[in-house]
Amino acid sequence: MDTTRNILSVSEALCHLVVLMLTLGQGVRLMPVPTDVPMCTASETAQYRLTFTGKWTQAAFPKQYPVYRPPAQWSNIIGVTHSSDYHIWQRNEFASNGVREFAEKGEAWTLMKEVEAAGERIQSVYGILSAPAVVGGTGQTCTEFEVFARHSYLSFIVRIVPSPDWFVGVDSFDLCDGDHWKENVSLELFPYDAGTDSGFTFSSPNFETIPQDRITQITSSFPSHPANSFFYPRLKHLPPIAKITLTKIKKTNQIITLPVEPTQSNQLPTGNEIEDKLINTPLDCEVSVWSPWGLCKGKCGDSGVQHRTRYILMHPANNGAACPLLEEERKCFPDNCL
Template sequence: MGTLRSAAAWGGALWALLLATLGCSAGQPLGGEPTCTAQPLAKYSITFTGKWSQASFPKQYPMFRPPAQWSSLLGAAHSPDYSLWRKGQYVSNGLRDFAERGEAWALMREMEAAGEKLQSVHGVFSGPAVPSGTGQTSAEFEAHSRHSLFATVPQDTVTEITASSPSHPANSFYYPRLKSLPPIATVTLARLPQSPRAFPPAPGLGGGGNEVADSLPAPETPLDCEVSLWSSWGLCAGPCGQPGAKSRTRYVRARPANHGAPCPGLEEEAPCVPDNCV
C-alpha cells in the first residue's frame, strides 16, 4: 500500500511523500500468482491528519495563491514485487504528476496496468483532498491479514511527518529556538473489525472514511522577530567644526508571532565629526 499527499507552500509548493508496503506474504515469487487469495482479507483504515497551521508554522505561512492545502489521498494494496516509489530511484511519470500538480489520473492508470499485467496491485483506494493546512481525510482498504507488518504491530500505528530542520534563515521552516519541529502531519493506520456494523469512525471524523474534518487544534510555535542587516552609515550631520552624528537603519523581515522575541531597534546613531564643511 502506498500513500502520497502534497501541500501548496509559499512561493511554490511543498510536497511530501509517505510510502509503505502491504500485500501477500514475503515468500511470494516475483511476477507469480498471489498466494494469499485463499486467506481471509483484513480491512484497514488509513487516516491522514494535516497539522500545517499558521499557529504551528507562522513564518511565511501561505495565505493565498495558493493557500496551505493537502492533495487527495491515493494508495494501493499490492504484492512485494511492486512499489509506487523506492528511495534513490526516479519516480514514474504518474507519481511525478501527482506530486507536482496533484493530478492523479496518470498514477491511477499506472496502478491499474500493474494490476492487469503483473497481478501485483490488488486494490486502489483514495480519499478526498484537504482544502486547508489542517484537517483529516481517510480511506478504507483490504489487505492480507497475515502480513508481517500487522502481525508485529497489532494496535493502531501513528506515523508523524515532520519537515526537515533547515539551517538557513530564509527557509519557511527555520525556527532556531526549537530543538525539533512539530509534526506537519500524521498518518494513522488501524485494523477494523470484521463486522461491517462495527467499523469505528476515524479519529476526528463523524461518519467514517472518505471525509474531511477541519479546524483541528495545533500547537503554537514561537516565531522570533527577524530583521535585515544594517545599512551603510549615512553622512555626518552637524555644524561645521563641532561634533555631529551619523545614522544607519534596518527593516523587519518577519514580525514576531506566538510570544516570540520582539523586534530590536531599527535605527542606530553614532557620533562623528563633519569632514566636509561648506
C-alpha cells in the same frame, strides 16, 4: 568418424545445457524472492479504515504560513495496497514522473497509469485507494480499503498545498504481523521534498531542479537555508504536520467503501480517537542587514550625527525572540565643509 560424431553430439548437448542453465539463471535473477521480508500468513483478508488528520496550524508552523492565495490545505489522498516488491515512492530515490506531477501540481493521471502498469506487469498492486482533500491545514478525511496476505503493504501520498513539490505520505507499511493483522496503528507524518522543484517557500514560483534530486525528508535544519519555510534552527525536530490512524474494522462483503467527506473545521478535531495538544513553535524575529551609514549631518567645525537602518524580515511569534533595534546612530564629522 562415428567417434567424432559422438563427441560433437555430446559437445552440442553440453553447450545447449549450459545455455539453458544460464537462461534459467537469468530468469531467476530477474524475479528475486526477498529473503529478509517477513512472510504474512494471515488466512483471511482484512478491512481497514484510514483516517488522515491535518495538523498544519499557524501556531505549530508560523513561518510564512499560507493564509490566502491559496491558504494552507491538503490534496486528495492517493494510495495503493501492494506486495513488498513495489514502491509508489521511496526516500532517497528519484521520484517517478507520476509522483513529480502529483507533488508539484496535484495531478494524479500519470501516477495512476504507473500504478496500473505495475499491477499488470508484476502483479504487485492489489488495490487503489483515495480520499477527498482536506480544505484547510487542519481537519480530517478518511476512506476504507482491503488487504490480504500476498499484498499486505500500504503506501500513499498527499500533496502539501501550496508548496513547490512537498508532500507527506507512507512508503510500504506492513499491516500484517505474522499470522494476524494489526488492530490499530497511528503514524505521525513529516514533510518530504520530491526533488523536482527548487523552491524554498510555500508560495515559490515554479523553478525546475536540474538535474533532478532524490526524495528527501525536510527537517528543521534541512535544507539549511533561512528562506526555507520549514527552517527552525531552534528546534531539534519539526512537529508532525499530519498523522494517520489505521483501524481494523469488521469484514463485510464490500471490498472498498466510498470515501468519507473531510471535515472543514479550522480547529483540530477532538474526541476519543484524537487527543492532540496544540503545538506552539517559537519563531524568532528576523531582520535585514544594516544599510550603509547615511550622510553626516551637522554644523561645520562641530561633530555631527549619521544614521543607518534595517527592516523586519519576519515578525516574532509564539514567544520567539523579539526584534532588535532597527536604527542606529553615531557621531561623525561633516566632510567637504566650507
